[in-house]
Amino acid sequence: MLNFNIDFTGEFVAFFLLSVCAIVGAVLAINFTKVVHTALSIALTFVALAGLYIVLEAEFIAFVQVLLYVGAITILMIFGIMMTKHDGEGTEPARPLLETLAAIGCLCLFGILFYAIRNANFPAQHAPFTDDNTREIGKLLFTQYAIPFELVSVLLTVAFIGSIALAKREVNTP
Incomplete structure (x- = not known):
């Protein structure tokens, strides 16, 4: 087995x-x-x-x-x-029952994953490997995936502006 x-x-x-x-x-x-x-x-x-x-x-x-x-x-x-300011925040009280249940759950998950991976039949894929995978990623980013690449940059810019707006609002709040 x-x-x-x-x-x-x-x-x-x-x-x-x-x-x-x-x-x-x-x-x-x-x-x-x-x-x-x-x-x-x-x-x-x-x-x-x-x-x-x-x-x-x-x-x-x-x-x-x-x-x-x-x-x-x-x-x-x-x-x-x-x-940020850090006031002396107290620590959470220990919960041994919760920690024991979490450890048992983690061990069960590990056992299930271990069993599933050991019994899985992964098909061998024959993907063409290139000598320079960075160059191939760059070609794909600027040809086939140009629009998603630009959409991600717009999303990150909007997130950055939103975080600045939230930070300024927290500073101005009395």
Whole structure:
């Protein structure tokens, strides 16, 4: 039933270590109480995900992951933390029953996913790989997907203007 024929190659070891780092960073982000520590653990998760993209030979996605998420989002979170007031907020009381039920639910979900992945038959797809996937992504973005690309840029601009308007409204509110 459980057929574990694993070749311990460098790619497998890198994938395993980066996966562990991503999971540990995500769990730490959930469990930390200080927001700066949470932001740094999220940055660890983002860097590990970028490493996983490199293992999957998606260098462009890895570069964008590091540039946008690790660089911009994490720094934005840290600046947001530094610019806001933090009064001494109390911690939540411990709920051992809820935490135990959550752990049992997580283990059940892990077991179901593990069973489903081990018993799935994934068809082998023969996609043509190119030597320079970044160039192919650029060609697709500016030819076939030009309109969605521009719509996303308009959406991000509107979101940026809306966030500035909300921030100004909060400053002016007595």
